[in-house]
Amino acid sequence: MRLIVxxxxxxxxxxxxxxxxxxxxxxxxxxxxxxxxxxASGLILFIFVITHFINHGLGxxxxxxxxxxxxxRVWVTESALGMALLIAAATFHFVxxxxxxxxxxxxxxxxxxxxQLIFGLLIPxxxxxxxxxxxxxxxxxGVEADYAYALWxxxxxxxxxxxxxxxxxxxxxxxxxxxWLIVRPWYRRSFWLWNGLAVIIPALAYAxxxxxxxxxxxxxxxHNPLSAEQYSTFVSTLQMTNTVYYVxxxxxxxxxxxxxxxxxxxSRVVVTYTNGPAIPATRGLTVLDxxxxxxxxxxxxxxxxxxxxxxxxxxxxxxxxxxxxSETEIKVLKRVAAPANVRLACQLRPTANLTISTLMPGxxxxxxxxxIDRYHWGVxxxxxxxxxxxxxxxxxxxxxxxxxxxxxxxxxxxxxxxAIQDSGGFVDKFMGDGIMAIFGMETxxxxxxVSAIKAARAMGGVLDGLNQSxxxxxxxxxxxxxxxxxxxxxxxxxxxxxxxxxxxxITALGETVNTASRLxxxxxxxxxxxxxxxxxxxxxxxxxxxxxxxxxxDVRGLSQPVSVYAxxxxxxxxxxxxx
Numbered sequence: 381m382r383l384i385v386x387x388x389x390x391x392x393x394x395x396x397x398x399x400x401x402x403x404x405x406x407x408x409x410x411x412x413x414x415x416x417x418x419x420a421s422g423l424i425l426f427i428f429v430i431t432h433f434i435n436h437g438l439g440x441x442x443x444x445x446x447x448x449x450x451x452x453r454v455w456v457t458e459s460a461l462g463m464a465l466l467i468a469a470a471t472f473h474f475v476x477x478x479x480x481x482x483x484x485x486x487x488x489x490x491x492x493x494x495x496q497l498i499f500g501l502l503i504p505x506x507x508x509x510x511x512x513x514x515x516x517x518x519x520x521x522g523v524e525a526d527y528a529y530a531l532w533x534x535x536x537x538x539x540x541x542x543x544x545x546x547x548x549x550x551x552x553x554x555x556x557x558x559x560w561l562i563v564r565p566w567y568r569r570s571f572w573l574w575n576g577l578a579v580i581i582p583a584l585a586y587a588x589x590x591x592x593x594x595x596x597x598x599x600x601x602x603h604n605p606l607s608a609e610q611y612s613t614f615v616s617t618l619q620m621t622n623t624v625y626y627v628x629x630x631x632x633x634x635x636x637x638x639x640x641x642x643x644x645x646x647s648r649v650v651v652t653y654t655n656g657p658a659i660p661a662t663r664g665l666t667v668l669d670x671x672x673x674x675x676x677x678x679x680x681x682x683x684x685x686x687x688x689x690x691x692x693x694x695x696x697x698x699x700x701x702x703x704x705x706s707e708t709e710i711k712v713l714k715r716v717a718a719p720a721n722v723r724l725a726c727q728l729r730p731t732a733n734l735t736i737s738t739l740m741p742g743x744x745x746x747x748x749x750x751x752i753d754r755y756h757w758g759v760x761x762x763x764x765x766x767x768x769x770x771x772x773x774x775x776x777x778x779x780x781x782x783x784x785x786x787x788x789x790x791x792x793x794x795x796x797x798x799a800i801q802d803s804g805g806f807v808d809k810f811m812g813d814g815i816m817a818i819f820g821m822e823t824x825x826x827x828x829x830v831s832a833i834k835a836a837r838a839m840g841g842v843l844d845g846l847n848q849s850x851x852x853x854x855x856x857x858x859x860x861x862x863x864x865x866x867x868x869x870x871x872x873x874x875x876x877x878x879x880x881x882x883x884x885x886i887t888a889l890g891e892t893v894n895t896a897s898r899l900x901x902x903x904x905x906x907x908x909x910x911x912x913x914x915x916x917x918x919x920x921x922x923x924x925x926x927x928x929x930x931x932x933x934d935v936r937g938l939s940q941p942v943s944v945y946a947x948x949x950x951x952x953x954x955x956x957x958x959x
Contacts, residue, residue, distance in 0.1 A: 414476065415685060415686065415708060417476065418472075418473065418476045418480075419556075419560055420469075421468070421469040421470075422473055424465060424466065425466075425470060425473055428457065429550065430581065432585075433546070433581050433584075434449070434581070434585070435449040435453055436584075436585035436588045436589045436592075437581070437584035437587070439587075439591050439595075440584065440588045440591050442595075443527055443528070443531070443592050443595060443596060446527045446592055447526060447528075450526065474504070477500045477501075478628070478632050480497070481500075481632055481636065482632055482635050482639065492558070492559070492683070493555075495555065496552055496555040496556065499552040500552050501629065503545070504625050505622070505625065506541055506545040506548060507545060507549070508618070508621050509618060509622075510541070510542075512617060512621065513533055513534070514529075514530055514533070516614070517529075517533075517606070517614065520610075520613070521605075521606060521610050523605045527592070528600065528602055529602065529605065531593050531596035531600070532596065532600065534589075534593070535589075535590075535592075535594070535597060536593060536597070539590070539593070542589060543586065546582055546585065546586055547582065550578075554578050558574075559682055559685055562681055562688070565822050566822075569822075643664075643665075644662075646662055646663060646664070647662075648660050648661060648662055648663060649662075649730050649731065649732055649733055649734070651667060651733075651734060651735075652697075652733070652735040652736070653676065653735075653736060654696060654735065654736070656676065657674070657676070659676070661673070661674075661730075663729075663730070663731060664729055665729065666684070666725060666727065667723075667725035667729075667730065668680055668684050671725065678738060680725070680726060684726035686708045686712055686726055687712075688712070689713070689715070689716045689718070689724065690740045691724055691725040691726050691740070692713075692716070692718065692722055692724050692725065692739050692740065693725050693728070693736040693738050693739060694721055694722050694736065694737045694739055695722070695736055696734075696735040696737055697733075697734060697735035698732055698733055699720075699721050701730075701731060701732035701734070702723065702731070702734070703731060705723065705724075705728075706727060708727065709723065709727040709728075712724060716760065722739065759872065760868060760869070760870050760871075761868070761869070761871065762820065762828070762867065762868055762869075762919075763818055763821065763828055763866070763868075763871070763888060763892070764818075764819040764825075764828040764829050764831070764832040764864060764865070764866040764916055765816070765817070765832075765864070765865055765892055766817040766832050766836065766896065767814065767815070767816055767863045767896050767897050767899070767900035768817075768860055768861070768862045769814040769861050770789075770813040770858060770859075770860055771858075771859035771860060771861060771904065772859060773813040784853075791850070792846060793810055795842045795846060796839050797815065799835055799838035799841075800817045802835075802838065803819075803831050803832075803835035804819065804827075804831040804835075805817040805819045805831060805832065806818045806819070808887050809887065814900075816888075816893075816897075818871070819831045819832040819835070821871060821886070825866065825919050826919055828866065829919035829920035829922075830922065833864065833912070833916070833917075833953050833954065833956075834955070834956060836864060836950050837950055837951055837953045839862065839950055840860075840910075840950025840953075841950075843858060859909075861900050861903030861909065861910075861911075862900060862903065862909060862910045862911075863896045863897060863899030863900030863901070863910075863911050864896060864899065864910065864911075864913060864916045865892055865895045865896035865899055865912075865915065865916060866892070866913065866915045866916040866919045867890075867891070867915060868890060869889065869890045869892045869893055870890050871886055871888055872887070872889070873885070874887050874889075891938075894937060895935060895938065895942065898935045899911040899912070899913060899942075906933075906946045908946045908947055908948050909949050910947040910953060911946055911947075912945050912947065912953070913943070913945075914944060920954075922954035922955075924945060924954055927949075927952040928946070928947050928952070928954075929946045929947075930945055931944060
């Protein structure tokens with residue numbers, strides 16, 4: 381049965397709000413700290429892997445350079461703090477990985493998640509041999525595990541094992557890093573760089589290992605440091621350690637199978653999708669699990685890790701029976717200002733029947749998460765808005781030929797748009813003889829305010845240049861008014877359906893935008909070129925002097941006066957170069 385998903389406007393309900401304080405329920409607290417611990421431990425291990433791979437890559441230079449790199453690396457990793465941190469990270473990550481496998485209720489996770497999970501379970505099989513053959517021999521028998529020994533022990537007999545182990549570890553880690561960073565704009569913008577590094581680093585590492593191994597075979601006269609008895613002890617230890625891991629893996633698999641059997645016969649709830657099916661499901665599954673198990677399209681860019689909000693749903697019926705959100709869920713929902721009846725499907729485990737409506741397109745594929753146009757569905761964030769208007773243009777254009785009017789307007793708007801774009805702004809729209817621009821779509825609030833002020837200064841300079849070059853064609857110098865305001869806005873593509881091209885340009889909505897427009901209108905009344913809100917000046921961190929007159933003004937539509945700075949000339953605005 382094909383699911384028809386309806387999309388509802390995410391209206392704010394004044395009677396319900398996302399909780400401001402985290403729940404004190406220990407189970408809910410664990411759902412917040414466990415993912416954080418998995419990320420932290422994974423990052424520590426991945427940093428160790430990167431340095432280890434880079435050290436291998438130095439084999440392309442020489443074995444001596446490899447050893448010098450190892451001496452620097454082990455100074456950190458074999459220190460008391462470094463060793464404790466590494467052992468703790470490995471232990472936590474292994475335990476949490478087994479727990480994640482046991483908690484898996486469906487294999488419809490997406491190819492990346494399945495590969496990551498399977499590779500994670502395979503890594504210890506190959507890693508145990510490598511660790512015992514190097515660090516283990518050093519601890520058990522006092523053999524110095526430098527590169528002379530390592531290359532003697534691993535080349536060429538262990539070349540195949542290394543060729544399998546290195547991709548297992550690297551791909552497992554890269555998938556985890558990808559899911560962690562996928563929602564961050566800077567990561568998506570520089571995706572080409574990370575893709576390149578993900579290929580180059582392991583390739584150079586294995587090439588360095590092979591090159592050093594061949595040189596070692598030709599030049600080294602290294603002798604076996606292990607006696608027959610020690611080697612027998614090593615083999616016994618390796619077999620015992622492998623057996624322990626296989627038993628643990630078999631135990632985890634057995635628990636997983638028992639849970640699946642229990643799931644089939646345990647109590648059930650019914651989840652009804654608006655304009656879609658009603659699904660009987662096991663109590664304890666997340667809504668996202670239920671969607672995946674029953675092949676119902678459900679967006680999840682981060683793979684169900686509560687690092688994005690794309691899987692969120694509106695609870696139409698059954699809201700009163702829902703368990704409270706965890707700290708992790710609260711953090712994400714507050715970021716998107718969701719009302720209380722909107723929950724994350726990857727975190728919501730229904731305990732009673734409920735009806736839901738998905739709020740993101742059901743055909744979004746997590747594998748292409750980086751390509752999702754977030755502005756199509758609206759983004760709420762801090763930004764700086766600039767309005768600029770050409771004063772008295774209607775009167776100035778009276779009696780002129782149409783060609784002259786268009787030429788003059790294009791000169792003005794084109795040059796002003798260039799000043800905005802050169803300063804890092806986005807031209808939202810042209811409104812007759814005016815411009816609206818957005819700053820801070822992909823930058824911090826401070827950067828947005830600094831860029832907007834920089835643009836206003838540049839626009840003042842452009843105006844002076846235009847008046848000088850067009851003085852013979854103008855009855856009077858051109859005059860402008862600029863309004864600047866910083867605050868929360870909603871950014872989205874409005875009125876163009878599913879199109880994401882120029883016909884669906886991004887625009888900004890909200891009180892911040894309206895206030896910026898009103899401030900631009902006040903420039904005529906105050907006889908200045910720029911009126912900039914105090915929020916913009918404070919956000920920028922730029923200094924202000926006597927050329928900027930501080931005053932409180934009444935703004936139409938607002939009940940309280942707004943604190944602003946009136947600036948006679950735009951070029952008198954503060955500059956980041958001098959501040």
